[in-house]
Amino acid sequence: VSSEAQVGVFVDSVMHYFETAVQQPAACGMPHLALRHSPELYDYTGIVRISGHGQGGGVVYFTAPRSMLCVMLMCMQDTDLSHEHLCDLVDTIANTLSGDAQRNFRRQFSVSVLSAAQDRDAPVVYPPDRRPIVIPIAWRSYQARLVVCLDS
Amino acid sequence: MVRSSMKPQPQDWSQLAAIKAPQRRREPVRSAGPIAPRRAAPTAASHATLGHAPAATSAPPAPAGSLPPLPAALLLAIALVASCLLVGHQRLDAAGVLLCAVATAALQAPVMFYFGVRARASAAAAAAAQRQDAVILGAMREGLFVIGRDLRLRAPCSSALSELLHLPTPCGQRFEQLFRPLLDEETLAATVTFLRLLWNDDTDRDAIEALNPLTQVEMRLDNAHGGSVRRTLSFSFRRVAGGEPADDGILVMVTDVTDTALLARELEQAKADGDSQPELLLQLVRSDPQTLTNFLDDADTAFRKCNAVLSASGIGQPHLQRKLTGVLRELHAVAAESQALPFASIARRLQSIDDLLSELCARASLSGSDFLPVVIGLDDLMSHAATMRAIHQHIVLLRAASAALAALDHDHSAEQHAPVVLELS
Numbered sequence: 001v002s003s004e005a006q007v008g009v010f011v012d013s014v015m016h017y018f019e020t021a022v023q024q025p026a027a028c029g030m031p032h033l034a035l036r037h038s039p040e041l042y043d044y045t046g047i048v049r050i051s052g053h054g055q056g057g058g059v060v061y062f063t064a065p066r067s068m069l070c071v072m073l074m075c076m077q078d079t080d081l082s083h084e085h086l087c088d089l090v091d092t093i094a095n096t097l098s099g100d101a102q103r104n105f106r107r108q109f110s111v112s113v114l115s116a117a118q119d120r121d122a123p124v125v126y127p128p129d130r131r132p133i134v135i136p137i138a139w140r141s142y143q144a145r146l147v148v149c150l151d152s
Numbered sequence: 153m154v155r156s157s158m159k160p161q162p163q164d165w166s167q168l169a170a171i172k173a174p175q176r177r178r179e180p181v182r183s184a185g186p187i188a189p190r191r192a193a194p195t196a197a198s199h200a201t202l203g204h205a206p207a208a209t210s211a212p213p214a215p216a217g218s219l220p221p222l223p224a225a226l227l228l229a230i231a232l233v234a235s236c237l238l239v240g241h242q243r244l245d246a247a248g249v250l251l252c253a254v255a256t257a258a259l260q261a262p263v264m265f266y267f268g269v270r271a272r273a274s275a276a277a278a279a280a281a282q283r284q285d286a287v288i289l290g291a292m293r294e295g296l297f298v299i300g301r302d303l304r305l306r307a308p309c310s311s312a313l314s315e316l317l318h319l320p321t322p323c324g325q326r327f328e329q330l331f332r333p334l335l336d337e338e339t340l341a342a343t344v345t346f347l348r349l350l351w352n353d354d355t356d357r358d359a360i361e362a363l364n365p366l367t368q369v370e371m372r373l374d375n376a377h378g379g380s381v382r383r384t385l386s387f388s389f390r391r392v393a394g395g396e397p398a399d400d401g402i403l404v405m406v407t408d409v410t411d412t413a414l415l416a417r418e419l420e421q422a423k424a425d426g427d428s429q430p431e432l433l434l435q436l437v438r439s440d441p442q443t444l445t446n447f448l449d450d451a452d453t454a455f456r457k458c459n460a461v462l463s464a465s466g467i468g469q470p471h472l473q474r475k476l477t478g479v480l481r482e483l484h485a486v487a488a489e490s491q492a493l494p495f496a497s498i499a500r501r502l503q504s505i506d507d508l509l510s511e512l513c514a515r516a517s518l519s520g521s522d523f524l525p526v527v528i529g530l531d532d533l534m535s536h537a538a539t540m541r542a543i544h545q546h547i548v549l550l551r552a553a554s555a556a557l558a559a560l561d562h563d564h565s566a567e568q569h570a571p572v573v574l575e576l577s
Contacts, residue, residue, distance in 0.1 A: 003532075004382075004524060004525050004528050005410075005414065007524055007528065008381065008521075008524065011521055011524070012375070027467065027519075027520070028519060028520040028521040029467050029520045030462050030463065030464075030466075030467060030472070030475065030520045030523055031462070031520060031521070031523055031524050031527045032459050032462040032527060033527060033530065033531055035456060035459055129535075129538075131531055131534065133524075133527055133528070133531070134463070135521075135524075136467075136520070138467065
């Protein structure tokens with residue numbers, strides 16, 4: 001599967017989540033490469049680790065600010081805006097990404113959900129010599145990021 | 153952008169009418185099912201659609217307008233009994249007519265019952281067949297539909313068809329109307345000509361089917377998020393005969409072969425890259441180090457500028473158009489510079505990304521996800537430029553080491569020869 005198709009799977013997965021679970025579509029921003037430094041993390045981050053069967057692998061994560069996640073929960077008729085609940089939400093998004101990746105790259109990769117990190121400075125380990133692709137996700141007035149870094 | 157492999161050239165299409173088959177009579181219809189292949193072994197799909205057909209073929213229905221022997225005999229008997237009663241009653245008064253009517257009604261009751269039971273059984277069989285068709289058409293992964301002589305898609309179509317074409321209701325639409333947004337004009341015109349030739353009874357269908365212009369065609373389909381996805385679809389066409397000439401159709405099966413096509417392309421690309429590695433190495437060895445370093449520096453700056461243009465804020469249409477123009481301008485500058493250098497690998501990558509950008513320029517509206525292939529292409533360009541720089545640095549180091557060794561050898565030989573010179577002098 002080409003890189004375009006691989007990244008496309010994750011973009012579609014996030015978009016589909018907003019359409020179905022949140023029931024308000026998000027817009028895909030302009031993708032670009034993170035060249036000088038690692039992409040900045042927002043308050044909550046759901047990380048998916050992908051390891052290749054032979055070679056390759058990578059990391060994919062969805063990172064969003066607390067305010068956006070709170071509004072998402074409210075849209076889903078959920079009034080519990082506690083830290084644990086927000087972690088659960090990014091965990092669910094990471095699980096959705098993982099499920100779609102498993103369905104699409106079953107023969108190529110094994111996929112595991114790593115964590116729902118809250119620490120902005122939590123180090124994300126990228127494959128060496130790879131440039132992460134940053135896809136901004138615009139939802140209402142909020143901005144989140146989907147970051148895909150695959151070593152194919 | 154539509155790419156079609158095995159697409160016949162326009163001159164082929166002008167010659168197609170010349171492909172004539174030997175005159176053949178219309179073969180008898182073998183099945184009362186909705187789709188019955190005329191020749192050759194039926195495909196899996198046609199088997200599937202004809203799942204209930206063998207029952208119909210084993211017991212052919214009576215011709216329309218004729219009655220089965222038993223009810224016909226009964227009706228004859230009723231008529232005879234009624235006539236006998238009328239003649240036997242001797243008088244055609246009200247009682248006689250009433251008696252005849254009652255006798256006729258009494259005798260007709262089993263016949264009516266027979267027809268009722270038969271009609272109910274037929275209706276149940278038809279409903280079961282319809283349900284089976286619906287289940288099969290709903291479960292198929294391939295798109296399946298039948299095109300009529302008016303080039304209109306007949307109902308029912310398989311459920312997968314609308315998913316494959318990203319269209320809500322393809323059934324009932326004309327082929328041209330349905331595929332005009334998906335295919336370029338040339339391919340569409342070739343396909344319509346192909347379909348008309350398939351309908352022509354005088355042409356050799358096997359020869360025509362081999363010229364299918366949609367054997368493998370790349371389409372850009374709109375997705376639900378306002379962007380688009382590129383899929384490679386394979387269409388196969390087969391003329392099939394129905395019970396009546398009006399039921400004849402062209403059975404079309406659509407398969408998504410995107411993964412296969414991508415793998416084939418990647419394999420080809422990997423092979424080309426593998427073949428070009430020694431060539432690249434030779435080109436790097438032969439190139440002027442200063443020119444090469446300047447080019448790589450300029451290219452790196454341009455690639456970073458492209459990325460900066462892309463990462464700037466704004467996702468409205470004017471912003472996207474401006475970003476597209478900015479990236480094109482930067483890459484054109486690199487492409488112009490690369491033409492002076494003999495590096496085919498980087499020129500090919502630049503051309504590929506330029507094609508993507510030109511395709512985006514032709515679009516009326518853009519979305520962020522449309523730029524994903526451009527960003528991936530940019531990443532590939534940067535990786536390739538980095539590889540070139542690394543190889544070049546190794547070559548520079550090797551040259552320096554070689555020069556140092558040569559100098560050492562020269563010094564060593566000079567030391568050995570020096571006393572001899574002194575002695576001679």
